[in-house]
Amino acid sequence: MIDSFVGGINEFSKYIIPFLLVGIPFYGLVFKKVKVYESFVEGAKDGFTISVRIIPYLVAILVAIGMFRASGALDLLLNALSPALTFIGFPPENLPLALMRPLSGSGSLGLLTDLVNQHGADSLIAKIGATMFGSTETTFYVLAVYFGSVGIRKTRHALLAGLFADLVGVLSAVYICQFLFA
Amino acid sequence: MLNYIWFGMMFIAVVVGTFTGNIDAVTEAAIDMAKVAVNLAIGLIGIMALWLGIMKIAEESGLIRIIARGLRPITIRLFPDVPPDHPAIGSIVLNMSANILGLGNAATPLGLKAMEELQELNPSKETATNAMAMFLALNTSSVQLILPATVVALMGSFSSQLFITTLVATSMSTIAAVVAVKFLEKRKRFAIVEGSQS
Numbered sequence: 001m002i003d004s005f006v007g008g009i010n011e012f013s014k015y016i017i018p019f020l021l022v023g024i025p026f027y028g029l030v031f032k033k034v035k036v037y038e039s040f041v042e043g044a045k046d047g048f049t050i051s052v053r054i055i056p057y058l059v060a061i062l063v064a065i066g067m068f069r070a071s072g073a074l075d076l077l078l079n080a081l082s083p084a085l086t087f088i089g090f091p092p093e094n095l096p097l098a099l100m101r102p103l104s105g106s107g108s109l110g111l112l113t114d115l116v117n118q119h120g121a122d123s124l125i126a127k128i129g130a131t132m133f134g135s136t137e138t139t140f141y142v143l144a145v146y147f148g149s150v151g152i153r154k155t156r157h158a159l160l161a162g163l164f165a166d167l168v169g170v171l172s173a174v175y176i177c178q179f180l181f182a
Numbered sequence: 183m184l185n186y187i188w189f190g191m192m193f194i195a196v197v198v199g200t201f202t203g204n205i206d207a208v209t210e211a212a213i214d215m216a217k218v219a220v221n222l223a224i225g226l227i228g229i230m231a232l233w234l235g236i237m238k239i240a241e242e243s244g245l246i247r248i249i250a251r252g253l254r255p256i257t258i259r260l261f262p263d264v265p266p267d268h269p270a271i272g273s274i275v276l277n278m279s280a281n282i283l284g285l286g287n288a289a290t291p292l293g294l295k296a297m298e299e300l301q302e303l304n305p306s307k308e309t310a311t312n313a314m315a316m317f318l319a320l321n322t323s324s325v326q327l328i329l330p331a332t333v334v335a336l337m338g339s340f341s342s343q344l345f346i347t348t349l350v351a352t353s354m355s356t357i358a359a360v361v362a363v364k365f366l367e368k369r370k371r372f373a374i375v376e377g378s379q380s
Contacts, residue, residue, distance in 0.1 A: 147297070167358075172354040173347065
């Protein structure tokens, strides 16, 4: 029953974007007599300026992350942390993904792919990994892009709160999967 | 905080790279990622233009106001500093809906629009407001109803089991985000001070 429910949701999700692309102009044109073409172009103009404005922030964040990963420092951090994690029931296999996730979307997708290939999609480790991947965000990237787009440089507590939420998401992913699938 | 993390990552990378003999890789990563950053930003232009265009129609036809009004009881508590009728609330609500439905491509333009509107309410333009921090934290911890397409592709028929686990984990992280922001925004360390370290 769950299977068909979830299948239905994923089937439905295919129609969301096309529906929005047609539904919003339809509502505007038919009910509110909005000049939809002119409005669209007016709004779309901002796409360029905003995208260009975030470049310096993205360069800053992504370069630092790339250097950190390439130096082998991330691996060292993993090795240092794994005994403590095993102690709280956190599978060490999932640790690289958990640490990579806030830093890099493509990097963490690569790690998840690797987990699935090595352990199989039916394994607990792959299920934990996939849940983690779906439950957390590339927090550093989002922070750089969102604050960068309006020129905010003092981010105050946003990073700490975001990372704390990621941590809770990661731990919840581990424990809920162990509870349901182990 | 970002100052120390940013510098710390690069500093540690150079030190570790020197000892592990990966220093060439560190240099290469720095140059590569600089290019990746620009490509990412350029790649955003088209999608941004598409969604900001559609958003403009939604705004001019009054749709955004209707949605924002419906969710006022929630948003008024999460964003007490933002007037309930401010356009920022509409964009925030749309961005969060896009996140919940797993529409990453639509979420970013909507989120950046929300940031722009929140910035109008910001008295000191280089410092994040409480509302911005709340919005960011909610964004990175968003409840997920629909799994990312990449995960479905990887996990195949097992994806359906992940619906519930993801829903639980993201609900927990959203609660954590709200609690953390509300707690931290009152700390002296994170107070808004002109010319302070962040």
